[in-house]
Amino acid sequence: MKLTVWTYEGPPHVGAMRVATGMKGLHYVLHAPQGDTYADLLFTMIERRNHRPPVTYTTFQARDLGADTAYLFKDACRQAYERFKPEALIVGASCTAELIQDDPGGLAETMGLPVPVIALDLPSYSRKENFGTDETFYQLVRALAKPMERTARPTANIIGPTGLGFRHRDDVEELTGLLSEMGVDVNVVAPMGATPTDLTRLGAAHFNVLLYPEHAETAARYMEKELGQPFTKTVPIGVNATREFLAEVGEITGLDPKVDESRLRQPWWSKSVDSTYLTGKRVFVFGDATHVKASVRIAREEMGFEVVGLGCYNREFARDIRALGKEIGVPALISDDYLEVEKAIEDASPEMILGTQMERHIGKRLGIPCAVISAPVHVQDFPARYSPQVGFEGANVIFDTWIHPLVMGLEEHLLAMFREDFEFHDEAGPSHHGGHAPRPEERAHTGGQPPAPRDIEEPKSDNLGSDVMVWLADAEKELKKIPFFVRGKAKRNTEKYAAEKGMTQISKDTLYEAKAHYAR
Amino acid sequence: MNKPSNIQSASCADAPVLKERGQREVFCGLTGIIWLHRKMQDAFFLVVGSRTCAHLLQSAAGVMIFAEPRFGTAILEEKDLAGMADAHQELDREVARLLSRRPDIKQLFLVGSCPSEVIKLDLQRAAERLTEEHAPHVRVLNYSGSGIETTFTQGEDACLASMVPGLPKTDARELLLVGALPDVVEDQAIGLLSDMGIGPIRVLPAARADGAPGVGDNTVYALLQPFLGDTDAELSKRGAKAIRAPFPFGEEGTTAWLKAIADEFGVDEATFDRVTAAPRARARKAISQAAEALRGKSVFFFPDSQLEIPLARFLTRECGMEAIEVGAPYIHMGLVRPDLELMPAGPTISEGQDVDLQLDRARAARPDLTVCGLGLANPLEAEGLTTKWAIELVFTPVHFYEQAGDLAGLFSRPVRRKEILAV
Numbered sequence: 001m002k003l004t005v006w007t008y009e010g011p012p013h014v015g016a017m018r019v020a021t022g023m024k025g026l027h028y029v030l031h032a033p034q035g036d037t038y039a040d041l042l043f044t045m046i047e048r049r050n051h052r053p054p055v056t057y058t059t060f061q062a063r064d065l066g067a068d069t070a071y072l073f074k075d076a077c078r079q080a081y082e083r084f085k086p087e088a089l090i091v092g093a094s095c096t097a098e099l100i101q102d103d104p105g106g107l108a109e110t111m112g113l114p115v116p117v118i119a120l121d122l123p124s125y126s127r128k129e130n131f132g133t134d135e136t137f138y139q140l141v142r143a144l145a146k147p148m149e150r151t152a153r154p155t156a157n158i159i160g161p162t163g164l165g166f167r168h169r170d171d172v173e174e175l176t177g178l179l180s181e182m183g184v185d186v187n188v189v190a191p192m193g194a195t196p197t198d199l200t201r202l203g204a205a206h207f208n209v210l211l212y213p214e215h216a217e218t219a220a221r222y223m224e225k226e227l228g229q230p231f232t233k234t235v236p237i238g239v240n241a242t243r244e245f246l247a248e249v250g251e252i253t254g255l256d257p258k259v260d261e262s263r264l265r266q267p268w269w270s271k272s273v274d275s276t277y278l279t280g281k282r283v284f285v286f287g288d289a290t291h292v293k294a295s296v297r298i299a300r301e302e303m304g305f306e307v308v309g310l311g312c313y314n315r316e317f318a319r320d321i322r323a324l325g326k327e328i329g330v331p332a333l334i335s336d337d338y339l340e341v342e343k344a345i346e347d348a349s350p351e352m353i354l355g356t357q358m359e360r361h362i363g364k365r366l367g368i369p370c371a372v373i374s375a376p377v378h379v380q381d382f383p384a385r386y387s388p389q390v391g392f393e394g395a396n397v398i399f400d401t402w403i404h405p406l407v408m409g410l411e412e413h414l415l416a417m418f419r420e421d422f423e424f425h426d427e428a429g430p431s432h433h434g435g436h437a438p439r440p441e442e443r444a445h446t447g448g449q450p451p452a453p454r455d456i457e458e459p460k461s462d463n464l465g466s467d468v469m470v471w472l473a474d475a476e477k478e479l480k481k482i483p484f485f486v487r488g489k490a491k492r493n494t495e496k497y498a499a500e501k502g503m504t505q506i507s508k509d510t511l512y513e514a515k516a517h518y519a520r
Numbered sequence: 521m522n523k524p525s526n527i528q529s530a531s532c533a534d535a536p537v538l539k540e541r542g543q544r545e546v547f548c549g550l551t552g553i554i555w556l557h558r559k560m561q562d563a564f565f566l567v568v569g570s571r572t573c574a575h576l577l578q579s580a581a582g583v584m585i586f587a588e589p590r591f592g593t594a595i596l597e598e599k600d601l602a603g604m605a606d607a608h609q610e611l612d613r614e615v616a617r618l619l620s621r622r623p624d625i626k627q628l629f630l631v632g633s634c635p636s637e638v639i640k641l642d643l644q645r646a647a648e649r650l651t652e653e654h655a656p657h658v659r660v661l662n663y664s665g666s667g668i669e670t671t672f673t674q675g676e677d678a679c680l681a682s683m684v685p686g687l688p689k690t691d692a693r694e695l696l697l698v699g700a701l702p703d704v705v706e707d708q709a710i711g712l713l714s715d716m717g718i719g720p721i722r723v724l725p726a727a728r729a730d731g732a733p734g735v736g737d738n739t740v741y742a743l744l745q746p747f748l749g750d751t752d753a754e755l756s757k758r759g760a761k762a763i764r765a766p767f768p769f770g771e772e773g774t775t776a777w778l779k780a781i782a783d784e785f786g787v788d789e790a791t792f793d794r795v796t797a798a799p800r801a802r803a804r805k806a807i808s809q810a811a812e813a814l815r816g817k818s819v820f821f822f823p824d825s826q827l828e829i830p831l832a833r834f835l836t837r838e839c840g841m842e843a844i845e846v847g848a849p850y851i852h853m854g855l856v857r858p859d860l861e862l863m864p865a866g867p868t869i870s871e872g873q874d875v876d877l878q879l880d881r882a883r884a885a886r887p888d889l890t891v892c893g894l895g896l897a898n899p900l901e902a903e904g905l906t907t908k909w910a911i912e913l914v915f916t917p918v919h920f921y922e923q924a925g926d927l928a929g930l931f932s933r934p935v936r937r938k939e940i941l942a943v
């Protein structure tokens with residue numbers, strides 16, 4: 001038993017729903033109680049789908065348990081087939097139905113439906129949503145894809161995009177364009193947009209592009225073995241990763257990996273003088289493994305950030321992320337415990353978080369800006385405009401997205417110069433973000449009491465060791481003169497320096513000694 | 521019973537109820553935790569369930585609460601399913617850890633789910649054991665919000681019902697208001713009743729454990745919500761007397777509800793009129809403005825919150841709408857009869873659901889406004905129907921006079937939007 005407040009991933013049957021809802025002509029009969037129908041709203045509200053997910057829930061009740069829930073399931077199966085006439089059915093159980101052991105797969109098989117029925121075995125009490133997507137897609141591929149003659153022209157399947165994916169819609173479009181520039185046609189995109197019949201044609205492609213390993217790695221390996229299709233190992237998110245990906249495609253197909261880069265602006269945007277303020281920014285990266293890996297590379301190589309913490313919530317990829325952490329000398333956090341992630345971020349006290357919607361909330365609490373890089377998704381992650389993560393346009397989009405929460409270069413200098421000015425005060429925040437509510441501690445100050453000194457980067461400064469370290473009045477005064485956006489770092493470095501020297505008090509001198517010590 | 525004056529010759533109370541037993545598209549009772557934990561400020565709701573239950577709570581809350589909320593899910597794992605003794609020990613450990621981290625918690629609800637019910641994890645026994653262990657600081661209660669037993673708002677009913685047996689006994693003649701409403705609305709109700717000289721007035725649930733009301737033979741109570749059937753039964757068992765009335769939605773509902781209480785407490789006509797005249801007039805005016813877009817339009821309710829019947833009464837009688845179907849997941853005839861009696865016969869009253877059949881009926885009827893859950897709203901909008909998400913009706917202050925205009929506005933906004941948008 002494990003106490004959970006917020007979860008990064010839903011149960012595995014939600015993963016199966018993401019595959020089914022992404023596809024066309026497939027229907028999912030899910031043995032589940034009525035409350036599990038909440039999952040529909042993920043698709044209809046967050047993703048703004050204009051169709052109900054193709055899912056029939058048996059919605060058994062307590063009174064059915066003593067009687068015949070198996071009959072209910074068969075009934076639902078028959079009705080779903082008659083009403084929706086799908087090309088194939090997937091059947092399975094949610095957590096509750098798993099306990100009553102009706103064996104949906106076995107039951108459906110006895111019904112003699114005239115379409116393929118694929119049984120899913122998704123252990124609800126040990127696995128999670130990403131396992132559900134990967135396993136469901138794999139089972140579909142295993143049941144439907146067959147070896148066949150390759151297309152005459154070089155073609156690829158794009159595998160991995162699902163319903164409710166982080167920018168999957170636009171990534172597929174961008175990737176399709178990139179491949180076509182190289183002279184590679186797309187054979188099938190799956191699961192997103194594919195019908196079961198399309199899956200039977202997977203074998204015609206020359207290779208597979210494994211776009212999101214979380215959702216299709218098992219299928220990619222299966223197709224490599226059974227259909228003889230190699231798959232790409234680099235996920236083309238970021239400039240360097242995109243170029244590497246194209247080289248990989250070149251190696252597989254023998255085509256020239258040179259494509260038109262005239263739309264790529266990110267490298268110059270990173271090199272232009274305004275971006276000097278990005279250099280060395282300390283970032284914490286957390287999300288699903290694929291987006292974390294890509295983001296760490298972009299952060300270090302393409303933005304000039306310093307990665308001070310990283311991790312992922314999907315245990316399946318723990319090994320990769322640990323290896324990456326080792327490579328860059330930062331310990332990796334593998335956890336789906338929101339509180340543990342919050343603690344790690346607090347300890348690392350980065351200047352920026354690249355995370356999920358969860359970390360965005362953590363950032364709000366800690367006063368640290370955050371850009372979202374990965375699922376779990378929120379309605380904000382489905383913008384109306386085109387905004388891929390993949391390819392060269394993706395690199396442009398990522399640059400804009402990441403700097404959006406920050407105070408921009410020139411503005412940062414102005415804030416420093418005029419920090420005593422009423423308009424340019426420490427809490428003015430980026431001017432492009434509009435209204436800023438006063439911070440809660442600010443609002444609490446009433447009755448003529450002067451506001452206590454406060455540190456914008458460390459609202460919880462007592463957690464940073466200052467409870468044992470005493471700041472003398474002159475040092476504290478000096479600290480306040482340091483621009484707020486580097487004040488947290490200065491404070492932390494000074495305390496660390498003092499602690500190393502065995503001091504318990506910090507004077508103005510200590511502050512400047514530490515500054516000299518850490519000068520770069 | 522306090523009968524409303526203008527009863528129709530043939531009302532919905534006499535109409536046959538269409539009972540459906542097919543696939544449902546509704547939340548389970550766990551959802552109530554989202555508003556209950558805001559209302560009861562020293563309570564924690566610990567669901568004993570699966571990852572699905574945790575995910576439901578998170579999805580229903582919209583991940584928009586970024587403070588650490590006062591609810592959580594103890595997720596059952598494979599090893600808990602293997603042996604029962606284990607699960608109880610694990611639960612004790614998680615509870616001890618939670619309570620040591622949250623010393624502000626005075627009431628802990630162990631909330632049962634489908635998995636905990638199916639494996640027959642005895643949460644009542646656990647609650648008794650844990651109460652002993654953590655007395656006197658924390659009181660541990662239990663109820664089930666499972667989807668195999670409860671629908672959406674029934675979770676609040678189960679929660680309040682679980683509190684009733686433990687309420688202190690009192691012989692005082694007190695008015696008890698029952699239902700978890702936003703403070704602003706609750707204060708308005710208490711204000712109106714106090715102005716009539718009625719009191720003392722107590723509320724279930726209280727904001728804090730030490731404010732829990734007493735109950736006994738001299739208690740009279742009025743329900744604020746139509747879904748509190750089990751709580752109603754528990755209060756009767758304690759000897760309290762129910763005041764039945766239409767529910768306080770809209771000007772008419774609020775007046776009828778207040779009048780029933782005023783009569784019970786012997787408030788004279790003049791006093792009643794003096795207290796209610798001004799807010800009544802305001803409510804009427806606000807409704808008539810907001811309802812302009814609704815007059816003459818048809819409405820179709822999918823089952824969701826159990827508020828459907830009182831709301832249909834409000835829309836048909838005060839906003840000039842015509843109801844085609846009023847579906848409720850569950851109908852407590854004893855509680856909603858006064859509302860049904862006010863509605864002229866005509867609409868189909870349905871209980872339970874077979875969602876695909878009901879969608880067929882809605883598509884055939886093409887109502888001007890469809891009230892439904894979040895899973896159905898966008899798909900129906902895409903088919904050209906105008907919808908109102910039912911969940912907003914539970915989260916938003918909509919009871920009593922001052923909110924009557926807002927209530928009409930919740931329904932009229934989608935209708936107006938349809939008229940305004942030109943893309």
Ligand code: SF4
Nearest residue numbers: 035548573633634667
């Ligand atoms: S229906 Fe049951 S299993 Fe599903 S979320 Fe509700 S209590 Fe949990």
